[in-house]
Amino acid sequence: MEKFRVVFTGGGSGGHIYPIIAVVEALQKRLTALNAPAEFLYLGPKDEYSALLAGHGIAVHPIAAGKLRRYMSVQNFLDAPKFLIGFIQALWKLFFIMPDVVFSKGGTGALPVVVAAWFYRIPVAIHDSDAQPGLTNVTSGRFATRVFLSFARAAAFFRADKAAVVGSPLRAELLGERVSREAAKEIMGFDKTQPLVLILGGSQGAMRINEFVLANIQQFIGLASVLHQTGAGNFAEVERLAKVALADAPVSFRYVPVPYLKDTDMLTALCAADIVVARSGSSVCEFASFGLPAILIPLTESANDHQRVDAYEFASAGAAVVIEEANLLPGIFFTQLKTILTDNDLRAKMSAASLAFFIPGAAEKIAEGLMMISSK
Numbered sequence: 001m002e003k004f005r006v007v008f009t010g011g012g013s014g015g016h017i018y019p020i021i022a023v024v025e026a027l028q029k030r031l032t033a034l035n036a037p038a039e040f041l042y043l044g045p046k047d048e049y050s051a052l053l054a055g056h057g058i059a060v061h062p063i064a065a066g067k068l069r070r071y072m073s074v075q076n077f078l079d080a081p082k083f084l085i086g087f088i089q090a091l092w093k094l095f096f097i098m099p100d101v102v103f104s105k106g107g108t109g110a111l112p113v114v115v116a117a118w119f120y121r122i123p124v125a126i127h128d129s130d131a132q133p134g135l136t137n138v139t140s141g142r143f144a145t146r147v148f149l150s151f152a153r154a155a156a157f158f159r160a161d162k163a164a165v166v167g168s169p170l171r172a173e174l175l176g177e178r179v180s181r182e183a184a185k186e187i188m189g190f191d192k193t194q195p196l197v198l199i200l201g202g203s204q205g206a207m208r209i210n211e212f213v214l215a216n217i218q219q220f221i222g223l224a225s226v227l228h229q230t231g232a233g234n235f236a237e238v239e240r241l242a243k244v245a246l247a248d249a250p251v252s253f254r255y256v257p258v259p260y261l262k263d264t265d266m267l268t269a270l271c272a273a274d275i276v277v278a279r280s281g282s283s284v285c286e287f288a289s290f291g292l293p294a295i296l297i298p299l300t301e302s303a304n305d306h307q308r309v310d311a312y313e314f315a316s317a318g319a320a321v322v323i324e325e326a327n328l329l330p331g332i333f334f335t336q337l338k339t340i341l342t343d344n345d346l347r348a349k350m351s352a353a354s355l356a357f358f359i360p361g362a363a364e365k366i367a368e369g370l371m372m373i374s375s376k
Contacts, residue, residue: 003037006370007097008058009113010105011044011065015129015282019363020105021056022169023127026367028057041097043090044109063089065109083112090116100374101125103366104144106137118143123373127366129168129282132309133157145373148366150285150359151313167359168285169366173263174270178290184272188227190254195224195341198273200261200287201231206279208325209297210238216330217245217255223338225254227269235259274347275340280311280322288358293340293350294320297328318353 006027010016024040031038042053046062053060064085090113094102102117104110104126117124124144128137131151141147141158149155150168182192190196197220201209210230213220220226230238239257246255261269270276270290278287280296287294296314298307311322321336340347 003039004031004371004374005039005097005099006041007094007099007102007113007117008040008042008105009044009102009110011047011049011108011110014049016105016107017049017052018171019127019129019169019282020058020103021053022171022363023103023366023370024056024058025172026169026363027370030364030367030371041099043093043113061093063093063109063112086112087116091119094120094122098122101370103127103370104137104140105129106134106140111136111140114140114143125366125370125373127166127169128154129285130154130306130310131313132306134306146369148362148369150282150362151310153309153313164365164369165359166365167362168282169363170286170289171263174267174286174289176264176267178267178271181272181274184268185225187268188272189256190225190227190272194254195274196272197224197226197337197341198269198276198278198287198292199226199228200276200278200283201229206231206297206299207234208328209277209279210234212328212333214238214241214245216334217242218249219330219334221246221249221255223334223341224274226256227273228255228257229261230257230259232259275337277337280307280314284310284314285358288314288319288354289360291351291355291358293347293354295333295336295340296320296322297325298322300325314354314357317357319350319357320354 008020010020040058042058042060043063045065050060064082086109094116099122102113102122102124104114106128114124125146126137126140126144127148129150131153133154138157144162147158147163149163149165152165155163155165185192185196199213213228242255242257270287273292276287276292276294278294278296280298296311298311314320315322323333
């Protein structure tokens with residue numbers, strides 16, 4: 001069999017990049033079983049995720065990247081030339097690469113690659129992780145052969161004969177061997193008899209969630225141990241302020257801030273947690289795969305308000321409580337947190353709903369789909 005060549009595109013956040021890595025892992029496994037050589041390339045913005053992609057055997061080819069916006073902004077005029085430059089770069093690079101298929105996760109820089117692939121009649125597949133698809137993916141859907149979705153609600157934005165709800169691709173690290181909640185707490189240095197709240201702000205952290213945690217840290221540790229992912233850029237300041245706030249805290253409770261949870265650390269953290277407090281991006285599917293209940297605080301400024309829509313989709317399944325940023329007040333938040341932590345029946349029902357929400361095997365389904373629509 002000739003070398004199977006795939007070009008990936010998408011960018012702007014870990015929510016775009018980690019699913020690409022999951023699909024690459026699934027393709028590698030499938031192609032290895034067929035004893036078929038493969039080549040994986042990435043066309044997109046050069047950012048902090050480029051090294052991560054390269055570390056997974058994906059050759060990175062940077063192109064200019066502009067952002068699509070649904071609203072009027074001077075940035076639209078500034079980004080228009082970037083789109084044109086990115087399109088010309090994509091045309092040039094794809095001419096020499098000529099892959100069997102292009103896979104787009106949407107986001108910054110993806111649309112020029114999708115349009116260039118369509119120009120060469122290279123099959124295109126896209127994946128959208130949100131219940132409210134982004135403008136890049138909605139536009140890309142017109143050029144795509146296949147559209148993979150995480151949420152059934154998103155299917156209304158695409159042609160029915162193209163769309164398939166497959167779930168969200170999970171990295172191999174999160175599909176590794178899982179230990180009991182008690183064992184995971186001990187591995188991470190927490191008291192296994194205390195409930196553990198896992199606070200996730202996404203790959204870049206969440207400043208407003210961080211500020212809320214610091215302002216109410218005594219109330220948090222009065223209810224549970226806390227593992228707080230702050231974001232790398234916020235870690236030093238959060239750690240410093242937390243030490244001051246906890247100078248007289250009881251030693252029987254723990255608060256542990258970390259810059260970012262990677263790979264097996266995230267696996268262990270999700271095994272250990274009793275509840276997740278988080279934004280509501282693509283990470284919803286990650287902790288749903290562990291059957292974790294959640295308190296979701298959607299980002300008000302998220303593109304196309306997708307975090308709010310995602311959050312209410314998850315909550316409507318019975319797996320979460322949504323507290324919008326305007327209502328993120330101690331009285332409201334801690335009433336909800338205490339209720340979930342102390343009501344075992346409620347927590348069990350939310351856990352079951354969370355697990356039922358998760359659709360397994362997304363990466364494998366996408367890998368199979370890419371091979372089916374490829375030009376080979």
